[in-house]
Amino acid sequence: MRFRRSMLACLSVLILGAVLCAAGQEQAKVVDSKVSSAGTGTASSSTLGSSKPVQAAAYSRFQGEQRYRANCGRCHMAPHKFPPRMMATIERHMRVRATITNEDMKFIVRYMTE
Amino acid sequence: MPAACGRRPSSSFSFHRRISLLGALLTFLAVPVLHAQEQPDIPKPVPVIIGGAGFITSFDGGQPDLGPLIAPVLLVPIGDRWLIESRTTFEADMSQEPGSSAFHGQVLKSIDYLQLDFIANPYVTVTVGRFLTPFGIFNERLYPIWIRNLQTDPLILPIGTGPSQASTGAMVRGGFPATSKFNINYAVYFSALSTVTLSNVTPLDSDRLVGGRAGIFIPNARLEIGGSFEHLLQDERSNSFGFHGGWQPPALPLEFRGEYQRSARGSGYWIEPAYRLSQVPFWQYAMRRTQLVARMQQYFVGEIPSDSLPPVNTRQFEFGVNYYFRDGLRAVSSYGRQFSELGNKNVWTVGLTYRFAIPLGPGGEN
Numbered sequence: 001m002r003f004r005r006s007m008l009a010c011l012s013v014l015i016l017g018a019v020l021c022a023a024g025q026e027q028a029k030v031v032d033s034k035v036s037s038a039g040t041g042t043a044s045s046s047t048l049g050s051s052k053p054v055q056a057a058a059y060s061r062f063q064g065e066q067r068y069r070a071n072c073g074r075c076h077m078a079p080h081k082f083p084p085r086m087m088a089t090i091e092r093h094m095r096v097r098a099t100i101t102n103e104d105m106k107f108i109v110r111y112m113t114e
Numbered sequence: 115m116p117a118a119c120g121r122r123p124s125s126s127f128s129f130h131r132r133i134s135l136l137g138a139l140l141t142f143l144a145v146p147v148l149h150a151q152e153q154p155d156i157p158k159p160v161p162v163i164i165g166g167a168g169f170i171t172s173f174d175g176g177q178p179d180l181g182p183l184i185a186p187v188l189l190v191p192i193g194d195r196w197l198i199e200s201r202t203t204f205e206a207d208m209s210q211e212p213g214s215s216a217f218h219g220q221v222l223k224s225i226d227y228l229q230l231d232f233i234a235n236p237y238v239t240v241t242v243g244r245f246l247t248p249f250g251i252f253n254e255r256l257y258p259i260w261i262r263n264l265q266t267d268p269l270i271l272p273i274g275t276g277p278s279q280a281s282t283g284a285m286v287r288g289g290f291p292a293t294s295k296f297n298i299n300y301a302v303y304f305s306a307l308s309t310v311t312l313s314n315v316t317p318l319d320s321d322r323l324v325g326g327r328a329g330i331f332i333p334n335a336r337l338e339i340g341g342s343f344e345h346l347l348q349d350e351r352s353n354s355f356g357f358h359g360g361w362q363p364p365a366l367p368l369e370f371r372g373e374y375q376r377s378a379r380g381s382g383y384w385i386e387p388a389y390r391l392s393q394v395p396f397w398q399y400a401m402r403r404t405q406l407v408a409r410m411q412q413y414f415v416g417e418i419p420s421d422s423l424p425p426v427n428t429r430q431f432e433f434g435v436n437y438y439f440r441d442g443l444r445a446v447s448s449y450g451r452q453f454s455e456l457g458n459k460n461v462w463t464v465g466l467t468y469r470f471a472i473p474l475g476p477g478g479e480n
Contacts, residue, residue, distance in 0.1 A: 070333040073362055076261045080441045086473045088159035089189050092197050099289035099299035102236035
């Protein structure tokens with residue numbers, strides 16, 4: 001009985017992990033393409049509402065600022081910008097500490113290092 | 115939460131522990147194999163020391179107390195996915211001895227946390243080591259001296275976090291967008307019993323427990339709500355649970371935070387509104403740097419006594435004024451009144467807090 005329960009528990013954890021990983025991989029691809037294209041101005045019109053580079057950059061900046069204020073402001077006054085490599089470390093720390101989403105993190109880092 | 119006594123766990127717990135550990139290990143091993151993700155948009159990170167420092171003078175029931183404090187946080191990123199982080203607190207608690215006007219005290223050193231984080235994928239981060247117990251939001255996110263609006267701890271802080279406020283073991287956590295409207299965040303952890311003591315450092319103790327926290331965050335409304343649960347796997351094997359919330363209305367420089375927690379050792383709540391005077395039409399240079407804070411809290415004694423919680427039912431009201439000189443540097447002050455069966459008393463605090471960030475390498479280039 002115990003062995004069956006152990007096996008079931010392990011199997012459940014493995015399936016859950018696999019599902020999370022698979023979903024995470026897909027989500028990461030979507031986020032990467034969304035953030036990259038927003039920053040370089042090559043996003044599709046369905047994502048940004050326009051394909052013009054200026055509007056795409058403005059969208060990226062707007063999203064970055066919105067997410068920066070919403071996420072950082074949950075706990076403290078939003079700080080000034082840090083140098084890019086410092087910001088990358090601090091954002092990784094804050095991602096763990098405040099469970100910031102991957103998408104928010106990428107927009108915030110891009111905004112804070114522009 | 116009293117110090118753990120080291121009672122031998124029962125056989126039923128061993129079974130669950132084996133399952134939990136095996137599951138965690140399998141997940142940990144499976145995740146990096148199944149997922150290989152590059153992060154081309156993120157600059158290469160550099161080791162950093164960040165943290166807070168301050169000098170807080172408090173008058174607790176008329177007894178003055180000087181409290182210089184510095185709490186550096188060392189962050190060492192490794193590769194694209196790993197991070198070592200540790201916070202050490204150096205704090206002096208200086209008070210007057212009877213018959214003397216001089217202040218005496220000693221420097222207390224504590225390793226608040228020392229953890230290794232592995233960002234497995236956008237949904238999962240695995241943490242091992244000594245970490246701040248993610249019960250509620252105050253201990254993990256609002257505790258640092260440069261973040262907290264009022265310098266006193268909430269009365270209910272030790273209910274779910276224990277006296278050392280840290281756990282020793284493993285944790286899985288993450289945050290992800292559930293829909294375009296809101297995000298979900300979670301943390302699940304297991305802590306082992308620890309009675310480790312380093313010389314000249316506060317004991318690195320922790321209780322044996324399992325717990326979790328989950329919440330949702332609505333970015334457009336800037337509203338966050340969630341709940342925590344914890345089960346002690348030693349002593350009386352009791353449960354603790356709590357709820358937390360935070361709201362920053364986008365149209366106003368106002369914020370609300372609060373927590374409710376309950377366990378066999380006691381229960382209570384705190385609510386903390388804070389308002390930045392940036393919309394006041396006069397003296398704008400000074401007003402937009404000024405913040406008014408209040409905190410209402412109440413604690414009710416539980417069935418089991420605890421050394422780190424008040425011995426009787428207690429109510430406390432606090433009002434504070436903070437002034438931000440510039441980013442990271444501020445003056446803080448507060449007045450509070452505590453009501454309990456042991457006698458009412460005033461609690462005053464005044465001081466300076468500072469947030470610093472120092473790169474341990476070239477930080478300006480990618």
